[in-house]
Amino acid sequence: MRVEERELFKSYFKNLTPRERAVFEGGITLGALFHQFVGTPVSLKNREILERAIEESMRNQPCVQDISVKIVGDLKEDEYISLEGKMLDVKLKVKVENTVASLRLKYIEELNYPLMYVEKIEEK
Amino acid sequence: MRVEERELFKSYFKNLTPRERAVFEGGITLGALFHQFVGTPVSLKNREILERAIEESMRNQPCVQDISVKIVGDLKEDEYISLEGKMLDVKLKVKVENTVASLRLKYIEELNYPLMYVEKIEEK
Amino acid sequence: MRVEERELFKSYFKNLTPRERAVFEGGITLGALFHQFVGTPVSLKNREILERAIEESMRNQPCVQDISVKIVGDLKEDEYISLEGKMLDVKLKVKVENTVASLRLKYIEELNYPLMYVEKIEEK
Amino acid sequence: MRVEERELFKSYFKNLTPRERAVFEGGITLGALFHQFVGTPVSLKNREILERAIEESMRNQPCVQDISVKIVGDLKEDEYISLEGKMLDVKLKVKVENTVASLRLKYIEELNYPLMYVEKIEEK
Numbered sequence: 001m002r003v004e005e006r007e008l009f010k011s012y013f014k015n016l017t018p019r020e021r022a023v024f025e026g027g028i029t030l031g032a033l034f035h036q037f038v039g040t041p042v043s044l045k046n047r048e049i050l051e052r053a054i055e056e057s058m059r060n061q062p063c064v065q066d067i068s069v070k071i072v073g074d075l076k077e078d079e080y081i082s083l084e085g086k087m088l089d090v091k092l093k094v095k096v097e098n099t100v101a102s103l104r105l106k107y108i109e110e111l112n113y114p115l116m117y118v119e120k121i122e123e124k
Numbered sequence: 125m126r127v128e129e130r131e132l133f134k135s136y137f138k139n140l141t142p143r144e145r146a147v148f149e150g151g152i153t154l155g156a157l158f159h160q161f162v163g164t165p166v167s168l169k170n171r172e173i174l175e176r177a178i179e180e181s182m183r184n185q186p187c188v189q190d191i192s193v194k195i196v197g198d199l200k201e202d203e204y205i206s207l208e209g210k211m212l213d214v215k216l217k218v219k220v221e222n223t224v225a226s227l228r229l230k231y232i233e234e235l236n237y238p239l240m241y242v243e244k245i246e247e248k
Numbered sequence: 249m250r251v252e253e254r255e256l257f258k259s260y261f262k263n264l265t266p267r268e269r270a271v272f273e274g275g276i277t278l279g280a281l282f283h284q285f286v287g288t289p290v291s292l293k294n295r296e297i298l299e300r301a302i303e304e305s306m307r308n309q310p311c312v313q314d315i316s317v318k319i320v321g322d323l324k325e326d327e328y329i330s331l332e333g334k335m336l337d338v339k340l341k342v343k344v345e346n347t348v349a350s351l352r353l354k355y356i357e358e359l360n361y362p363l364m365y366v367e368k369i370e371e372k
Numbered sequence: 373m374r375v376e377e378r379e380l381f382k383s384y385f386k387n388l389t390p391r392e393r394a395v396f397e398g399g400i401t402l403g404a405l406f407h408q409f410v411g412t413p414v415s416l417k418n419r420e421i422l423e424r425a426i427e428e429s430m431r432n433q434p435c436v437q438d439i440s441v442k443i444v445g446d447l448k449e450d451e452y453i454s455l456e457g458k459m460l461d462v463k464l465k466v467k468v469e470n471t472v473a474s475l476r477l478k479y480i481e482e483l484n485y486p487l488m489y490v491e492k493i494e495e496k
Binding site: 019111121 | 139160
């Protein structure tokens with residue numbers, strides 16, 4: 001991005017505090033990840049490279065500082081399934097200025113729901 | 125959702141202000157919408173029903189108060205294309221307690237980028 | 249499409265019989281449908297419009313003559329889930345010259361697998 | 373898969389010749405690949421791992437013998453975009469009994485269309 005573009009880009013977010021911007025960008029990235037990759041064929045053979053590829057694609061998103069993706073659940077030898085939301089365990093850190101939001105996507109059994117939430121927001 | 129589930133659900137968000145929760149949920153919904161529907165075959169024939177179906181599917185997401193989806197750009201008679209992010213113009217309202225965040229997904233030509241941003245946050 | 253384009257387009261398929269072309273295009277459409285829409289938020293409120301929108305988007309694909317999409321499975325009042333492959337029951341007719349292939353996407357319980365297959369191929 | 377499942381699975385395809393089955397499965401895999409991954413954030417940093425992850429996920433699909441995925445097009449330093457269909461150059465081999473179908477997904481400029489077609493079908 002050129003300087004003028006960067007300034008224009010920033011101007012769209014001047015109405016948000018760093019905390020608000022961090023959770024906004026974190027929300028986008030979790031929503032994007034879930035809806036981009038749910039449905040992907042996954043087996044014991046490609047689970048690991050898929051985890052890494054999801055991480056690396058999401059590192060492109062604005063303000064992502066770090067991300068770890070685990071595909072959980074029992075995959076059987078010689079079978080593949082379509083990736084489901086409940087199989088995703090994602091830890092995401094989003095940094096805006098000195099604020100770092102730690103977010104999570106994780107299946108919560110009591111809710112029967114793959115929940116996206118904010119674990120903590122810190123000033124570094 | 126049963127009462128206990130609703131309480132458990134809420135407990136995951138008690139570390140966020142209503143403004144933060146509103147932009148977090150708004151971010152999730154915009155990220156989800158983009159990555160779920162980009163790629164869908166679209167032509168003059170199905171543009172309108174696709175707009176309505178995207179709106180109705182996203183109304184399911186937590187805290188969505190209102191949403192309007194427009195698929196913009198020139199579609200030619202007798203042709204179809206894959207929906208691109210730059211064709212999406214989305215207005216989204218997310219309500220948390222008395223706070224309403226108005227969000228937008230819109231292609232910004234100067235940035236050559238389909239931008240997701242927060243237009244305003246109001247107390248109602 | 250202009251005449252020259254149509255000719256060029258057709259030239260890519262001259263090595264296939266009408267039967268082969270019909271099942272090839274049918275396979276594309278079923279694979280596309282599954283992987284485009286799995287993950288979409290669905291509830292009792294938007295099930296029907298989503299079914300219609302999937303049908304209409306897939307009618308754009310080459311050679312599709314008719315399609316019917318049913319989203320099956322128990323959806324509970326006040327809840328939404330992400331559309332899963334096993335919830336899709338799709339009947340698709342693909343026509344190439346005088347050949348009509350009838351295809352199906354349907355969850356087969358004994359296989360625990362949403363199967364795509366060809367029900368019959370007819371000369372009309 | 374257990375033996376009975378394998379037999380049941382096969383029974384669904386006994387109305388197709390090996391050539392027909394090969395192009396049917398090939399069509400499914402190309403349609404699936406396109407609609408699963410279009411929209412994924414891609415840059416110079418994650419292009420290669422995304423290519424490999426797409427290949428490995430599609431190797432899970434029935435009858436896939438070999439696949440190579442190239443993401444083509446100019447990606448600029450410090451920028452990312454959403455993967456578009458026209459950026460995909462895919463070579464796929466599908467094997468059914470002794471029949472091998474070689475398929476392709478490739479953007480055809482004269483058609484302004486990412487075309488899926490069958491390059492050849494061979495008896496091995």
